[in-house]
Amino acid sequence: MFDWLIQNTWVLWLVLLLGLAAVETITLDLFFIMLSMGALAALIASLAEAAFFIQVLLFCVVSLLMVLLVRPVALRHLKLGTKDQRTNIDRLVGEDALTLEPVSGLSGTVKIGGDTWTARTADGSSLPAGERVSVSRIDGATAVVTGVRQPDPGTTAAP
Incomplete structure (x- = not known):
């Protein structure tokens, strides 16, 4: 052998x-x-x-x-990679979300993309259900969100 x-x-x-x-x-x-x-x-x-x-x-x-x-x-x-190649949780920061139930500084639920996340507001304010919000960061399994400022109904957008 x-x-x-x-x-x-x-x-x-x-x-x-x-x-x-x-x-x-x-x-x-x-x-x-x-x-x-x-x-x-x-x-x-x-x-x-x-x-x-x-x-x-x-x-x-x-x-x-x-x-x-x-x-x-x-x-x-x-x-090497561009900042556009965010993965996992990083890609959720800055995304729009929809509040499914009222979100306060302690609790709430939002839908990000097709997923439901527990949420709380970044500044402790309360947001009603059905409002568009923006994800400012992910803290564990909780999305920290801020309200998206809606344009005033009297103003018109520039073409």
């Missing part, structure tokens, strides 16, 4: 490549995928029938270069 593995080192590199890639899918840290790229380089060298010492050296050098040079750039690009 050991003699077979020495003659077929590509199997060792393939198992290492797949194992490191599997660990990367769990950690999502872009570290183990860099090591798997080193294993890929060693696998290619093995298939080209390079000496085992060269394969190991290639694995070490490619892995080190990937970790030191490629990983920081990849992490920087992953963290």
Whole structure:
């Protein structure tokens, strides 16, 4: 068995490549995928029938270069994004909502999009049911809202 593995080192590199890639899918840290790229380089060298010492050296050098040079750039690009790409709770801040029941500084219910949220007002005032409000922040599972100022009926909007 050991003699077979020495003659077929590509199997060792393939198992290492797949194992490191599997660990990367769990950690999502872009570290183990860099090591798997080193294993890929060693696998290619093995298939080209390079000496085992060269394969190991290639694995070490490619892995080190990937970790030191490629990983920081990849992490920087992953963290780039515009402020328009808000996710989760951040996307709710500034959204319009409709009060389903009166909202006070202590309790109330609003509908944001298609979801019903417990709510309270930011300044402690009371808002009647059926009024349009704006979400100023999310505090735990409670939307903190402020009333939306309605235009005066006597004024007309500019075209």
